[in-house]
Amino acid sequence: MDKFTTHTGTAVPLRRSNVDTDQIIPAVYLKRVTRTGFADGLFNAWREDPQFVLNDPAYSGASILVAGPEFGTGSSREHAVWALRDWGFRAVISPRFGDIFRGNALKEGLLPVELELKAVEEIWARIESDPRTAVTVDLTAREVRLGESTWSFPLDDHSRWRLMEGLDDIGLTLRHADDIAAYEATRPSFKPAVA
Amino acid sequence: MVGVTRPRTLAEKVWDAHVVRTAEGEPDLLYIDLHLLHEVTSPQAFDGLRLAGRRVRRPDLTLATEDHNTPTWYDDPSFRLRRGDLLTIADPTSRTQIETLRRNCAEFGLRLHPLGDENQGIVHVIGPQLGVTQPGMTIVCGDSHTATHGALGALAFGIGTSEVEHVLATQTLPQARPKTMAVNVTGELGPGVTAKDLVLALIAQVGTGGGRGHIVEYRGEAIRALSMEGRMTVANMSIEWGAKAGLIAPDETTFAYLKGRPNAPQGADWDAAVAYWRTLPTDADATFDAEITLDAGRITPFVTWGTNPGQGAPLGSAVPDPEEFVSEADRTAARRALEYMDLTPGTPLRDLAVDVVFVGSCTNGRLEDLRAAADVLRGHRVADGVRMLVVPGSAAVREAAEAEGLDKVFADAGAEWRFAGCSMCLGMNPDTLKPGQRSASTSNRNFEGRQGRGGRTHLVSPPVAAATAVAGRLAAPADL
Numbered sequence: 001m002d003k004f005t006t007h008t009g010t011a012v013p014l015r016r017s018n019v020d021t022d023q024i025i026p027a028v029y030l031k032r033v034t035r036t037g038f039a040d041g042l043f044n045a046w047r048e049d050p051q052f053v054l055n056d057p058a059y060s061g062a063s064i065l066v067a068g069p070e071f072g073t074g075s076s077r078e079h080a081v082w083a084l085r086d087w088g089f090r091a092v093i094s095p096r097f098g099d100i101f102r103g104n105a106l107k108e109g110l111l112p113v114e115l116e117l118k119a120v121e122e123i124w125a126r127i128e129s130d131p132r133t134a135v136t137v138d139l140t141a142r143e144v145r146l147g148e149s150t151w152s153f154p155l156d157d158h159s160r161w162r163l164m165e166g167l168d169d170i171g172l173t174l175r176h177a178d179d180i181a182a183y184e185a186t187r188p189s190f191k192p193a194v195a
Numbered sequence: 196m197v198g199v200t201r202p203r204t205l206a207e208k209v210w211d212a213h214v215v216r217t218a219e220g221e222p223d224l225l226y227i228d229l230h231l232l233h234e235v236t237s238p239q240a241f242d243g244l245r246l247a248g249r250r251v252r253r254p255d256l257t258l259a260t261e262d263h264n265t266p267t268w269y270d271d272p273s274f275r276l277r278r279g280d281l282l283t284i285a286d287p288t289s290r291t292q293i294e295t296l297r298r299n300c301a302e303f304g305l306r307l308h309p310l311g312d313e314n315q316g317i318v319h320v321i322g323p324q325l326g327v328t329q330p331g332m333t334i335v336c337g338d339s340h341t342a343t344h345g346a347l348g349a350l351a352f353g354i355g356t357s358e359v360e361h362v363l364a365t366q367t368l369p370q371a372r373p374k375t376m377a378v379n380v381t382g383e384l385g386p387g388v389t390a391k392d393l394v395l396a397l398i399a400q401v402g403t404g405g406g407r408g409h410i411v412e413y414r415g416e417a418i419r420a421l422s423m424e425g426r427m428t429v430a431n432m433s434i435e436w437g438a439k440a441g442l443i444a445p446d447e448t449t450f451a452y453l454k455g456r457p458n459a460p461q462g463a464d465w466d467a468a469v470a471y472w473r474t475l476p477t478d479a480d481a482t483f484d485a486e487i488t489l490d491a492g493r494i495t496p497f498v499t500w501g502t503n504p505g506q507g508a509p510l511g512s513a514v515p516d517p518e519e520f521v522s523e524a525d526r527t528a529a530r531r532a533l534e535y536m537d538l539t540p541g542t543p544l545r546d547l548a549v550d551v552v553f554v555g556s557c558t559n560g561r562l563e564d565l566r567a568a569a570d571v572l573r574g575h576r577v578a579d580g581v582r583m584l585v586v587p588g589s590a591a592v593r594e595a596a597e598a599e600g601l602d603k604v605f606a607d608a609g610a611e612w613r614f615a616g617c618s619m620c621l622g623m624n625p626d627t628l629k630p631g632q633r634s635a636s637t638s639n640r641n642f643e644g645r646q647g648r649g650g651r652t653h654l655v656s657p658p659v660a661a662a663t664a665v666a667g668r669l670a671a672p673a674d675l
Contacts (some may be wrong), residue, residue, distance in 0.1 A: 016528075024211075028623060071405055074339065078356040158222060170364050189464060195306055
């Protein structure tokens with residue numbers, strides 16, 4: 001996983017709530033067996049509309065997506081995170097995320113930033129009035145900064161540490177292989193096996 | 196947590212029994228009793244294993260099936276799939292994905308139920324059906340509807356592909372302990388009102404984010420009175436209101452359902468298992484972090500009008516006016532939903548004509564669901580211009596339905612009796628809506644384009660689906 005410490009870029013206002021992962025990437029793009037190359041599927045249905053914000057050249061090159069509440073609800077497809085990363089996003093700001101999406105994002109170095117709706121609305125207004133406005137997402141300080149404004153966001157210490165170090169979860173867990181083996185020795189015989 | 200004596204909830208008991216390691220400031224490391232796989236969310240995980248030179252730690256706790264990408268229709272009615280047939284998959288990318296799963300299962304020594312196998316089917320239908328889903332287990336799958344297995348008192352939740360790889364390699368997952376929530380459903384459901392109506396009404400009340408960060412337990416007399424299959428319908432939709440998992444305490448209904456299933460414990464193991472399962476229900480004086488109460492007696496057949504599962508209303512009501520919602524976010528979402536769904540505020544929901552009716556999915560694709568639909572269809576015909584698909588959740592459900600003659604009921608009514616799979620739930624296989632088509636669907640998501648680009652979905656129960664097929668517009672069986 002790529003390390004994440006602090007990131008500064010321009011931001012896209014996505015003024016929608018309940019952006020489910022079927023919207024982020026429709027199921028037809030999930031037939032691929034690779035982990036990259038999903039940018040063409042990102043918001044594919046919405047991008048057919050020339051007015052859709054991602055089609056606006058003013059926001060080209062943006063790396064922070066600013067969305068309404070309940071972003072990433074629905075399907076567990078990690079492809080949604082891969083598509084956002086492939087497009088060039090490093091962080092998504094929303095008042096609330098779907099749990100599975102949030103977990104997937106943390107695994108892939110896409111920072112899910114939870115800010116109150118009021119803060120999101122203020123950011124929307126400012127990046128709409130000037131699409132070149134620089135926004136900084138600082139994981140070290142757990143802050144979003146825009147000009148003179150600063151908003152704190154919550155993230156547990158463990159997730160923050162993993163992101164800042166770019167650590168692979170499997171490697172971390174395998175340090176405790178003895179604990180896993182010890183647990184396995186205590187499993188009751190009535191637990192089912194399928195092989 | 197050895198020596199814990201404080202009263203605990205069902206979810207806490209299952210969680211505590213699976214903690215491999217706990218440390219201050221870190222998520223718990225949870226042992227996973229069963230890992231279910233399908234073709235869509237696993238290929239990249241297997242690639243990761245190969246890249247790192249890792250093996251699957253517990254092939255004996257890992258079970259795979261083919262469901263999302265598979266066709267459910269063959270032009271020749273006498274056609275019978277042979278085990279492992281691929282001939283019927285026309286789309287080369289779908290075919291490659293299925294072939295990839297087969298290669299991965301062969302390489303890593305995993306049990307797979309491929310197309311044409313007697314146990315092939317939707318991953319969340321075959322687990323309980325085989326008896327491999329049991330109370331007190333931890334179960335994960337790269338699929339958000341994994342909470343279905345919670346109906347049997349298992350702690351079951353959906354994960355992403357990175358986590359699939361993690362479980363393959365370690366049989367564990369690091370997980371922060373969520374909060375607990377009780378959903379108390381009092382009273383009893385009226386005649387013709389189903390588990391699906393119950394859960395749709397619940398989601399409309401609490402919203403799509405209402406369960407965020409919580410493991411929920413569905414409780415109360417209305418839940419106890421549900422069949423095992425009805426309980427699966429309720430638990431299945433836990434993710435649609437944001438819950439991490441949804442459990443129902445095991446009881447005599449659960450034990451009777453499991454006894455004698457192929458992977459259920461036998462002999463002395465059965466007795467030991469039941470004795471353990473009886474210790475799992477929430478202690479009388481345990482407390483939840485949050486509680487919700489729902490009166491089952493007030494629930495009537497329920498349908499969705501919008502583009503998320505929380506945008507629902509009683510069938511007897513009308514398309515709502517977006518301006519009447521309290522928050523600006525809800526008003527905006529409702530305006531957009533009505534535009535996408537091509538609906539006008541004030542139109543009675545019963546006036547909405549449909550093009551397609553879909554009965555199936557991990558929500559409502561089990562035998563009881565098919566019986567409920569067939570009971571409504573007997574002696575009726577699907578309305579002219581309406582296409583009705585009936586898709587059993589598994590090959591075994593299909594066989595059981597045929598043994599009861601349900602296939603004849605569907606065929607006589609003019610519905611399509613199809614093979615097992617996820618089918619029109621998700622717009623990934625050949626079963627899709629055309630742009631602008633309106634469906635009544637027993638599945639779980641009415642998202643924009645979910646059943647096919649431009650398709651418009653109304654979520655309904657199996658009896659409402661069948662009545663709608665006959666009436667040609669949204670209807671309850673009593674309307675026929």
